[in-house]
Amino acid sequence: MANFIDRRLNSKNKSTVNRQRFIRRYKSQIKKSVEQTVNKRGVTDVDKGENITITKKDLSEPIFHQGKGGIKDRVHPGNDQYNEGDQIKRPPQQSGQGNGQGEASNSGEGEDDFVFSISKDEYLNLLFEDLELPNLEENQLDKLIDYKTVRSGYCAEGVPSNIDIVKSLQGSIARRIAMTSTKRKSLKALEEELTELKQDKHEHIKRIKAITLEIKQLKAKIAKVPFIDTFDLRFRNYAKEAVPTSKAVMFCLMDVSGSMDQATKDIAKRFYILLYLFLTRTYKTIDVVYIRHHTQAKEVDEQEFFYSQETGGTIASSALELMIKVINDRYNPREWNIYGAQASDGDNWADDSPHCRQLMSKKILPISRYFAYIEITQRPHQTLWQQYIQVQEQNSHFAMQHIKTVEDIYPVFRELFKKNIKQVA
Amino acid sequence: MAKKKMLSDGPDWTFSLLEQYQFEIDRIAKSFRIDTYTNQIEVITAEQMMDAYASVGMPIGYNHWTFGKKFIQTEQTYKRGQMGLAYEIVINSDPCISYLMEENSITMQALVIAHACYGHNSFFKGNYLFKAWTDASSIIDYLLFAKNYIAECEHKYGIDEVEACLDACHALMNHGVDRYKRPQKISLEQELERQKSREEYLQSQVNTLWRTIPEHKDNETNRAPKFPSEPQENLLYFIEKNAPLLKPWQREIVRIVRKVSQYFYPQKQTQVMNEGWACFWHYTILNTMFDEGLVSEKFMMEFLHNHTNVVAQPEYNSPYYSGINPYALGFNMFIDIKRICENPTEEDKQWFPEIAGSNWLDTLHFAMENFKDESFISQFLSPKLMRDFKLFHIHDDEQESYVEIGAIHNEKGYKKIRSELSNQYNLSNLEANIQITNANITGDRSLTLKYTPHQAVPLADSKNEVLKHLYYLWQFDVKLIQEDSNGEGKIIAQCPPSRKNNTDIEKAS
Numbered sequence: 001m002a003n004f005i006d007r008r009l010n011s012k013n014k015s016t017v018n019r020q021r022f023i024r025r026y027k028s029q030i031k032k033s034v035e036q037t038v039n040k041r042g043v044t045d046v047d048k049g050e051n052i053t054i055t056k057k058d059l060s061e062p063i064f065h066q067g068k069g070g071i072k073d074r075v076h077p078g079n080d081q082y083n084e085g086d087q088i089k090r091p092p093q094q095s096g097q098g099n100g101q102g103e104a105s106n107s108g109e110g111e112d113d114f115v116f117s118i119s120k121d122e123y124l125n126l127l128f129e130d131l132e133l134p135n136l137e138e139n140q141l142d143k144l145i146d147y148k149t150v151r152s153g154y155c156a157e158g159v160p161s162n163i164d165i166v167k168s169l170q171g172s173i174a175r176r177i178a179m180t181s182t183k184r185k186s187l188k189a190l191e192e193e194l195t196e197l198k199q200d201k202h203e204h205i206k207r208i209k210a211i212t213l214e215i216k217q218l219k220a221k222i223a224k225v226p227f228i229d230t231f232d233l234r235f236r237n238y239a240k241e242a243v244p245t246s247k248a249v250m251f252c253l254m255d256v257s258g259s260m261d262q263a264t265k266d267i268a269k270r271f272y273i274l275l276y277l278f279l280t281r282t283y284k285t286i287d288v289v290y291i292r293h294h295t296q297a298k299e300v301d302e303q304e305f306f307y308s309q310e311t312g313g314t315i316a317s318s319a320l321e322l323m324i325k326v327i328n329d330r331y332n333p334r335e336w337n338i339y340g341a342q343a344s345d346g347d348n349w350a351d352d353s354p355h356c357r358q359l360m361s362k363k364i365l366p367i368s369r370y371f372a373y374i375e376i377t378q379r380p381h382q383t384l385w386q387q388y389i390q391v392q393e394q395n396s397h398f399a400m401q402h403i404k405t406v407e408d409i410y411p412v413f414r415e416l417f418k419k420n421i422k423q424v425a
Numbered sequence: 426m427a428k429k430k431m432l433s434d435g436p437d438w439t440f441s442l443l444e445q446y447q448f449e450i451d452r453i454a455k456s457f458r459i460d461t462y463t464n465q466i467e468v469i470t471a472e473q474m475m476d477a478y479a480s481v482g483m484p485i486g487y488n489h490w491t492f493g494k495k496f497i498q499t500e501q502t503y504k505r506g507q508m509g510l511a512y513e514i515v516i517n518s519d520p521c522i523s524y525l526m527e528e529n530s531i532t533m534q535a536l537v538i539a540h541a542c543y544g545h546n547s548f549f550k551g552n553y554l555f556k557a558w559t560d561a562s563s564i565i566d567y568l569l570f571a572k573n574y575i576a577e578c579e580h581k582y583g584i585d586e587v588e589a590c591l592d593a594c595h596a597l598m599n600h601g602v603d604r605y606k607r608p609q610k611i612s613l614e615q616e617l618e619r620q621k622s623r624e625e626y627l628q629s630q631v632n633t634l635w636r637t638i639p640e641h642k643d644n645e646t647n648r649a650p651k652f653p654s655e656p657q658e659n660l661l662y663f664i665e666k667n668a669p670l671l672k673p674w675q676r677e678i679v680r681i682v683r684k685v686s687q688y689f690y691p692q693k694q695t696q697v698m699n700e701g702w703a704c705f706w707h708y709t710i711l712n713t714m715f716d717e718g719l720v721s722e723k724f725m726m727e728f729l730h731n732h733t734n735v736v737a738q739p740e741y742n743s744p745y746y747s748g749i750n751p752y753a754l755g756f757n758m759f760i761d762i763k764r765i766c767e768n769p770t771e772e773d774k775q776w777f778p779e780i781a782g783s784n785w786l787d788t789l790h791f792a793m794e795n796f797k798d799e800s801f802i803s804q805f806l807s808p809k810l811m812r813d814f815k816l817f818h819i820h821d822d823e824q825e826s827y828v829e830i831g832a833i834h835n836e837k838g839y840k841k842i843r844s845e846l847s848n849q850y851n852l853s854n855l856e857a858n859i860q861i862t863n864a865n866i867t868g869d870r871s872l873t874l875k876y877t878p879h880q881a882v883p884l885a886d887s888k889n890e891v892l893k894h895l896y897y898l899w900q901f902d903v904k905l906i907q908e909d910s911n912g913e914g915k916i917i918a919q920c921p922p923s924r925k926n927n928t929d930i931e932k933a934s
Contacts, residue, residue: 002465002542003465004443004466005468007524018493019496024490062596064891065884066855066879068883069823069881070823070882071821073831073849074845075818075846076741077814077816079817080815084837
């Protein structure tokens, strides 16, 4: 009188919808938490999900229930010392011994945070919600350089390997029907006449003979229509379709001169991580080129980029020049979506700044999809900032922001990429 | 009796082995006249168990964020190892669905089959509360109807609207239960059929109730009849039938939540008995299997180890103490009843003249069928058990600076302890007593509820939040009053929050 059912292979994610509902409902709180945690992440754990913390108070589902106070009668087990009528000092509230289970759990006293983890995708969605890559649509068309072979109907000529059998045989049937229809009509009429004549009481030897011959000839003619003809053959047709490239390259430019300390570099690093994560949502493959500079620029790997120390003066244009060189060598702008991010503390050799502006507006911006400049400093802006302001006025896909502390990174990032019609226009 | 072949003691299980165990358990259970719904035993993984947890025991639940929250909580605590999952979940349905966890050893599976598929299952089928209030054969259909209906509403009216409505209903869920009136049993087809006509009918009723055209001029001088004529304790029912501005689909959602609440209500009322009954039978059945030579000593060791963990009762001063363990109390009471029947002492004969020396199986079935926790304890808790548990009663009056021991496990205290413990399981004392006393249908359409404190226990602060939900459903002013010592109604909460002078007017009148 029992049925055993093995449900282990059933889908286990019965609660997925409810989980999503939960995230949906607490989006604002979760987002706040995401924004707080983003600054604490290192470059190595960019691909992970995130632990989300929400205060329990926000999640409460209120019900009517009895509160504290009044008269409570409780029965407890394990009496080891008490006698009827004993009067005991009231135990401190939090001990929970004086209170029964009911009150302790209902009172909703626990103000612990509600912590749970979200997946990487959920994390990125929340992190980059309402953000978009500027100028994506506008520039999309002139980047049609990847071709994809797609099916596009049928054609009458082609190589044997592309023959579509069903389509060809359909053509064959149609052709045979078309070519034999009149013949089969007259054949049918003749056959009917023949049976009629045969059943007739009178003899019609001559006519029968003639009809029989005619039937024979017609049948031969019908048989002669070929089963399949080259005319029937249909080949699958393929066409090349242009698709926007899914490749992107991200240039990270950073000033490593003596004035940039590790904290400033860390801030820059966070910004690059965000940009990288954001680009992964749009592009399949992303190359990252790290260029560091003081008076001279050098292409380095990530470790060296962020952690090695060098000192010296600052000539920012060297980095821009190297970037142009790398683009020319390896990243054809027709094949690659080029993104640039430059971080600096604003120090630059004063004579060099106008040169930077020239390079930027003449050489880099025309072939880049987007270039962001962030200045990480507590001090007033210097020449580079002023020169770049002119660039910004003329180019919609150049953006600059000022970061003072770690907390600014995410808001600044949002500011740069927020969905904004003005930026696109 | 020919010695039977011993069943494998695993520890791994197979489906064929499960069937052998189930067959033997079934045979023994039948010999004890255990009557069950057909069992549907489903083997699931730990993750699926967490899903089942999250839906609070509804095999098919409608979608709502609160279940997502429960799932995340369960997942978190389980993954951190702070909590083990239950070995089983059993659903009051016909056929009776029980979930077994894949991770269990064969011993645990046998324990669970005896406990859930025969213990709980027969309790669902036999206990008067479940018989009267739930309909095991239609619950799955009803839940399916509810899930689809709510999904359809989300589609039509948007997730936010439906969610707000469900939130409001959930806040009042404990007050959506009929305690005395018996609901009707109907099938899914009837439910669907009636749902459509109900929508129209309900709306028309509400419209009549709230009609603004005065019927008779001369009636105005008379005081309008009080509405509702009697205070209503089923808040959700009252709202479903009378809330002025609810849309038909919202009424249906109120109804769904009410029905689900009603379905679970007997389980709340019979926790001690239900668990006690199930523990008693897994204990008895597996011991019988051992006596028959069906299971090994290794099996018994593992079983007893788990069993004693489940029915352990920490003492009040133990760090593990968190109130009375319903498994322990229930199990020991059933064992004790059996003892009173078989080997009554003089004391038992004096306290339980009607059952001392009677057939234990008859008595046990009688007890299971006709009681709930509250009455079960006041009827069957014996002085011996009170001594074994060393029960004592604490009287805690907020007015005093001390707590007082009201009674202990001695001759003088037995009756007091028994009645206090019974009260402790009386849901009507535990849940806030709130009733709708007045809906002002001729005036400002405000709704008045009254809180009647039990032993001067005030209502918790959450009341303001709950009133907001009630206001969402009623859509006109909602007031919660409590009588002060002079017998005057005093507003303790209202929504929307009072314009200051409101309370003054209330006092003056």
